[in-house]
Amino acid sequence: MDAEQLRENAHKMVDFIADYYKNLETFPVLSQVEPGYLSKLLPDSAPNHPESLENVLADVQSKIIPGVTHWQSPGYFAYFPSNSSTAGFLGEMLSAGFNIIGFSWVTSPAATELEVIVLDWLAKMLQLPEHLLSSGQGGGVIQGTASEAVLVALLAARDKVLKKVGKTSLPQLVAYASDQAHASMQKACQIAGVHPENCRLVKTDSSTNYALSPDVLREEISKDIAAGLIPFFLSSTVGTTSSTAVDPLSSLGKVAKDNELWFHIDAAYAGSACICPEYRHYLDGVEEADSFNMNAHKWFLTNFDCSPLWVKDRSALIQSLSTKPEYLKNKASEANMVLDFKDWQIPLGRRFRKSQKYSNRSPNVELSYRSLKLWMVLRLYGLENLQCYIRNHIKLAIHFEDLVAADSRFEVLSGKYILRFVVGAPLTEENHIIAAWKIFQDQTTLLLKSN
Numbered sequence: 001m002d003a004e005q006l007r008e009n010a011h012k013m014v015d016f017i018a019d020y021y022k023n024l025e026t027f028p029v030l031s032q033v034e035p036g037y038l039s040k041l042l043p044d045s046a047p048n049h050p051e052s053l054e055n056v057l058a059d060v061q062s063k064i065i066p067g068v069t070h071w072q073s074p075g076y077f078a079y080f081p082s083n084s085s086t087a088g089f090l091g092e093m094l095s096a097g098f099n100i101i102g103f104s105w106v107t108s109p110a111a112t113e114l115e116v117i118v119l120d121w122l123a124k125m126l127q128l129p130e131h132l133l134s135s136g137q138g139g140g141v142i143q144g145t146a147s148e149a150v151l152v153a154l155l156a157a158r159d160k161v162l163k164k165v166g167k168t169s170l171p172q173l174v175a176y177a178s179d180q181a182h183a184s185m186q187k188a189c190q191i192a193g194v195h196p197e198n199c200r201l202v203k204t205d206s207s208t209n210y211a212l213s214p215d216v217l218r219e220e221i222s223k224d225i226a227a228g229l230i231p232f233f234l235s236s237t238v239g240t241t242s243s244t245a246v247d248p249l250s251s252l253g254k255v256a257k258d259n260e261l262w263f264h265i266d267a268a269y270a271g272s273a274c275i276c277p278e279y280r281h282y283l284d285g286v287e288e289a290d291s292f293n294m295n296a297h298k299w300f301l302t303n304f305d306c307s308p309l310w311v312k313d314r315s316a317l318i319q320s321l322s323t324k325p326e327y328l329k330n331k332a333s334e335a336n337m338v339l340d341f342k343d344w345q346i347p348l349g350r351r352f353r354k355s356q357k358y359s360n361r362s363p364n365v366e367l368s369y370r371s372l373k374l375w376m377v378l379r380l381y382g383l384e385n386l387q388c389y390i391r392n393h394i395k396l397a398i399h400f401e402d403l404v405a406a407d408s409r410f411e412v413l414s415g416k417y418i419l420r421f422v423v424g425a426p427l428t429e430e431n432h433i434i435a436a437w438k439i440f441q442d443q444t445t446l447l448l449k450s451n
């Protein structure tokens with residue numbers, strides 16, 4: 001890479017992106033294109049000769065942006081937010097600039113050590129129990145997504161129980177979550193070879209605000225044991241995807257302990273809020289967890305992807321996921337002096353990215369330095385500003401709720417058929433909430449008239 005060429009082109013790219021943010025509100029939030037629109041606009045094979053950056057950016061402007069749904073728009077209220085921030089963006093830039101690999105400590109000591117430090121910082125901000133920090137038998141690792149987090153936790157739990165009861169018992173293993181749990185739980189069961197009928201999605205209802213009832217869970221577990229099955233895993237959620245239900249962690253943790261289940265907590269979306277003392281109580285009971293996960297890439301100003309997972313017993317993960325090929329051997333790992341995060345996750349690679357040295361040997365390695373952007377976010381905002389950020393969104397969401405409550409045609413509820421409205425985009429302000437509410441009202445007026 002030519003450093004001066006990089007300087008010149010990167011400046012142009014930063015200008016382009018800054019202009020995009022400046023104009024963000026002028027774009028329709030949801031892309032208006034029809035399926036297949038892009039193949040009509042782009043040639044059907046790659047160019048033989050290099051093109052200029054100006055030409056490419058002109059195409060991004062005229063052909064790509066119309067097909068973009070603008071997740072960072074202040075008018076974005078769908079799914080859950082996927083926050084970007086200047087700090088997160090700068091962290092990504094630095095990581096792309098270094099473009100190094102961090103699967104083992106030796107491949108880039110700073111990558112592993114920074115990740116350990118940053119996840120201990122974040123664990124302290126969330127007041128996670130001491131045993132989830134790196135000083136004990138546990139520790140944190142950044143996964144790509146919450147789906148990977150629940151999968152690796154489930155794999156560790158599966159292998160731990162199979163070691164005790166024998167590998168042939170796999171068809172008898174049962175995993176539990178509520179029927180509000182994210183679909184990643186089912187996918188994890190599928191990948192881990194849990195029999196499809198043994199992925200129990202326990203029914204919830206409005207009597208518990210769609211939270212998993214410990215009594216109902218206990219009953220299910222007893223029935224399964226009586227039928228000769230082997231309960232081994234419980235995933236509970238703090239902030240379910242469709243109804244933001246919060247499972248009662250303390251009582252569920254007790255059920256898990258009594259029945260020797262691995263207790264996983266999925267706080268993908270809502271976990272971020274627990275850095276504020278007034279919301280921390282939603283994590284009461286996390287002391288019982290074998291693993292705890294939140295997505296910094298959802299509501300924590302950290303560009304996608306960044307999904308911290310903490311485990312109580314790192315050896316369970318390592319035993320399940322470790323491989324020791326000859327070509328990855330090195331003194332530090334052999335001497336057990338370091339952590340090698342390749343053994344805490346599914347892929348070998350972790351972004352800090354592929355280096356020449358290893359690319360011949362392991363062509364599929366692709367790595368990232370996710371801790372760098374999280375570190376930038378924590379340092380450039382500080383706890384105080386991050387708390388303000390969360391509090392402001394919650395204030396805006398309450399304002400929206402007030403608007404709904406003031407219109408007798410609407411009701412705030414969960415379940416049934418609902419309109420789901422999520423406040424969490426970094427640029428959202430009160431005027432965007434009011435504008436969105438006006439759309440709801442106008443459409444309702446039209447709908448009622450047409451009826």
Ligand code: PLP
Nearest residue numbers: 145146147182239240241266268
């Ligand atoms: N868990 C919950 C509660 C979620 O809301 C989501 C996504 O919205 C996920 C897990 C999956 O997240 P990811 O895309 O990081 O796998």
